[in-house]
Amino acid sequence: MREIKIKNVKKTFNGEVILDNVNLTIPNGAFFALLGPSGSGKTTLLRLIAGFETVDSGSIFFGDKDITYLPIHKRRVNTVFQNYALFPHFNVFDNVAYSLKIKKVPKDIIEQKVVSVLKKVHLEKHIYKSISQLSGGQQQRVALARAIINEPDVLLLDEPLAALDLKLREEMLVELIDLQSSLKTTFVYVTHDQFEALTVADRMAIMNGDGEIEQVGTPKEIYEFPGSSFVAKFVGSTNIFKGVLKIEGDKSYFEVGDLGKFEINLPKNKGWESGRNILMSIRPEKFEICKTELQGFSNCLEGNVASIVYHGRSTQYNVRLNNGFRVSVFEQNEEHFPQEVIDYEDKVYIYWQKENVVLLEK
Amino acid sequence: MAKRECGVVREMSDNKFKSSVLGASENKSFAMALPAVLWQGIFLYVPVVFIIGISFLKGLDGSVFKNITLGNYDTLMNSSYFITIYRSVVLAFSTALMCLILAYPTAYFLAIKVKKYKNLLFFLLILPFWINFLVKAYSWFFILDHNGFVNSFLIKIGLISTPFHILNTPIAVYIVMVFCYLPFMILPLYNSMAKIDKFLLEASSDLGATAGQTLWHITIPLSMAGITSGFFLVLIPSFGEFVIPTLLGGGKTMYVGSMISYFFLETKNVFLGSAFTCLSGLALIFVALSIYFVFNKIGKKNMGVK
Numbered sequence: 001m002r003e004i005k006i007k008n009v010k011k012t013f014n015g016e017v018i019l020d021n022v023n024l025t026i027p028n029g030a031f032f033a034l035l036g037p038s039g040s041g042k043t044t045l046l047r048l049i050a051g052f053e054t055v056d057s058g059s060i061f062f063g064d065k066d067i068t069y070l071p072i073h074k075r076r077v078n079t080v081f082q083n084y085a086l087f088p089h090f091n092v093f094d095n096v097a098y099s100l101k102i103k104k105v106p107k108d109i110i111e112q113k114v115v116s117v118l119k120k121v122h123l124e125k126h127i128y129k130s131i132s133q134l135s136g137g138q139q140q141r142v143a144l145a146r147a148i149i150n151e152p153d154v155l156l157l158d159e160p161l162a163a164l165d166l167k168l169r170e171e172m173l174v175e176l177i178d179l180q181s182s183l184k185t186t187f188v189y190v191t192h193d194q195f196e197a198l199t200v201a202d203r204m205a206i207m208n209g210d211g212e213i214e215q216v217g218t219p220k221e222i223y224e225f226p227g228s229s230f231v232a233k234f235v236g237s238t239n240i241f242k243g244v245l246k247i248e249g250d251k252s253y254f255e256v257g258d259l260g261k262f263e264i265n266l267p268k269n270k271g272w273e274s275g276r277n278i279l280m281s282i283r284p285e286k287f288e289i290c291k292t293e294l295q296g297f298s299n300c301l302e303g304n305v306a307s308i309v310y311h312g313r314s315t316q317y318n319v320r321l322n323n324g325f326r327v328s329v330f331e332q333n334e335e336h337f338p339q340e341v342i343d344y345e346d347k348v349y350i351y352w353q354k355e356n357v358v359l360l361e362k
Numbered sequence: 363m364a365k366r367e368c369g370v371v372r373e374m375s376d377n378k379f380k381s382s383v384l385g386a387s388e389n390k391s392f393a394m395a396l397p398a399v400l401w402q403g404i405f406l407y408v409p410v411v412f413i414i415g416i417s418f419l420k421g422l423d424g425s426v427f428k429n430i431t432l433g434n435y436d437t438l439m440n441s442s443y444f445i446t447i448y449r450s451v452v453l454a455f456s457t458a459l460m461c462l463i464l465a466y467p468t469a470y471f472l473a474i475k476v477k478k479y480k481n482l483l484f485f486l487l488i489l490p491f492w493i494n495f496l497v498k499a500y501s502w503f504f505i506l507d508h509n510g511f512v513n514s515f516l517i518k519i520g521l522i523s524t525p526f527h528i529l530n531t532p533i534a535v536y537i538v539m540v541f542c543y544l545p546f547m548i549l550p551l552y553n554s555m556a557k558i559d560k561f562l563l564e565a566s567s568d569l570g571a572t573a574g575q576t577l578w579h580i581t582i583p584l585s586m587a588g589i590t591s592g593f594f595l596v597l598i599p600s601f602g603e604f605v606i607p608t609l610l611g612g613g614k615t616m617y618v619g620s621m622i623s624y625f626f627l628e629t630k631n632v633f634l635g636s637a638f639t640c641l642s643g644l645a646l647i648f649v650a651l652s653i654y655f656v657f658n659k660i661g662k663k664n665m666g667v668k
Contacts, residue, residue, distance in 0.1 A: 050564075050568060051567075051568075052564050052568075071567075072564075072567040072568055073567050073568075073569075073570045073571055073572055077568075078568055078569065079564075079565070079568045081561050081564075081565060083559070083561060085559065085561035085562050085564065085565040086565075087562060087565070087566075087580060088562075088584070089583050089584060098566070098569050098571075098579075099569035099570045099571075102569065102570045102571045102575055102579075103570060146569065147569075150569070150570065
């Protein structure tokens with residue numbers, strides 16, 4: 001098992017801290033996403049693994065082997081660049097064959113491998129075309145083929161789909177997942193797009209704007225149990241309430257000054273005490289919105305509809321609470337049965353279950 | 363049906379409109395080019411035709427037809443004048459080659475490696491262009507002289523006891539030629555290298571290439587346009603260079619430029635001079651075409667796994 005271990009890595013550019021004491025383990029064979037806003041240092045981290053940059057301090061291990069200062073061309077790591085970086089003076093075949101040609105692999109084997117890898121990315125019909133004759137999506141596939149032909153231990157992808165349109169991007173995501181599961185190569189996928197990260201990754205790390213890793217986990221863990229309000233807000237959208245923890249007997253509550261108190265499940269491992277200032281995060285789709293009173297929910301709030309945004313498969317309601325707070329609520333437009341119509345400025349109730357709340361320290 | 367016809371008509375008129383616009387712009391741009399074309403024609407092509415014509419004459423008395431001869435070329439072929447053409451070819455080629463060898467790492471460093479102070483360094487690089495050519499060439503007189511900077515320095519550090527005899531030798535000519543023509547090589551090289559996407563170089567090493575392999579497979583092919591134009595920018599003028607061989611060669615070794623001046627200004631033999639000019643021109647065209655052919659071949663060879 002050869003995992004990538006990043007230990008206490010620090011990197012600055014012109015005095016500006018890009019990565020601050022980063023520790024991360026990327027398991028062997030994982031489809032790992034590095035997700036963060038622009039400027040969060042995720043690309044720098046990728047470039048450190050590839051060897052394009054060197055660390056200020058700390059080390060990078062590949063299995064037991066320290067590769068911190070190993071030259072780029074000796075790493076069994078290949079990269080798919082954001083702008084593809086295809087060699088403009090080579091055709092498709094020569095671009096894909098480049099790494100084999102460098103290794104002086106016999107010509108017939110090169111030919112065989114190029115054809116088979118181009119089949120994998122569905123480009124076998126374009127083998128002798130020049131790069132400028134290809135569309136953006138096809139260039140993306142050439143870049144992918146060029147990077148996997150050498151059977152690297154790790155494939156690094158730096159926002160590889162950023163230049164493609166939405167439809168093509170969705171197709172490529174599915175193909176990437178298929179490719180990864182057939183190759184069993186560790187993929188490290190850098191993106192600022194939470195949809196892409198949640199779709200492809202089986203593990204992901206969220207980086208914040210200060211060059212730190214906020215949270216590592218599976219997409220479901222990250223989405224359902226964000227460790228901080230930064231993660232909750234960056235991955236998906238959410239509603240954050242500031243309040244105080246109240247423990248009364250075996251029940252616990254979250255109290256917001258002018259809204260009242262709401263029943264919650266107290267996380268047992270944190271050792272929080274009554275009176276502590278905490279945050280409560282509720283995803284918009286965890287709410288039920290209704291004009292009439294419903295039974296069976298643990299919590300309820302009253303408000304008026306401030307705006308309605310129709311998204312097709314769902315509708316987003318912005319509800320103004322009595323204290324002026326705004327809460328965002330998603331409703332699926334499933335409409336199996338005739339439903340009540342919620343209109344602008346209607347008085348509504350929003351309900352949620354205490355299990356769907358995430359409590360955060362910061 | 364009616365609608366369809368309408369569409370066809372509109373398409374046709376669109377095409378007509380397009381072609382008339384294009385035609386007009388072509389005419390206009392030719393009119394804009396006319397002054398330069400006339401200038402070139404009157405002051406370059408017409409004189410060249412005259413020189414070619416005169417090279418086949420032995421005198422200007424009486425009828426032109428009586429004076430036609432191949433004797434000028436015969437004289438040149440059987441004389442030691444011919445060797446000056448060969449010498450100039452060697453000087454021009456070796457100057458261009460040395461300039462390329464010196465300029466390539468400089469341009470590479472400036473275009474690809476340097477991040478800070480790029481503009482300042484670039485300014486320093488083109489600064490020699492601002493100094494008069496004659497002044498640049500003549501200043502070397504004092505550097506290479508018996509009591510000049512080079513000799514007094516070498517004597518001072520005890521490397522030699524008697525001064526080197528550099529001035530008025532082909533070596534002095536060569537050194538100054540390379541010095542004066544170097545910027546003409548660096549500029550086109552810098553331009554072509556500055557356009558190379560840095561990610562291509564990273565991609566190459568990412569795919570397992572060493573620095574040398576990246577240079578050979580990526581950087582050189584992608585800067586081939588700069589290499590070619592720089593080489594010719596140095597080769598062609600240095601073939602006919604007159605000032606540097608005269609000033610620093612002491613006029614002892616003859617090159618094409620000094621030979622032409624000898625025929626036209628000293629012996630006043632315009633017929634032999636014209637024939638010599640034509641021959642040297644032909645030699646230059648031949649050399650330039652061969653080099654272009656070789657460069658083209660190198661460029662193509664690097665275009666793929668062949």
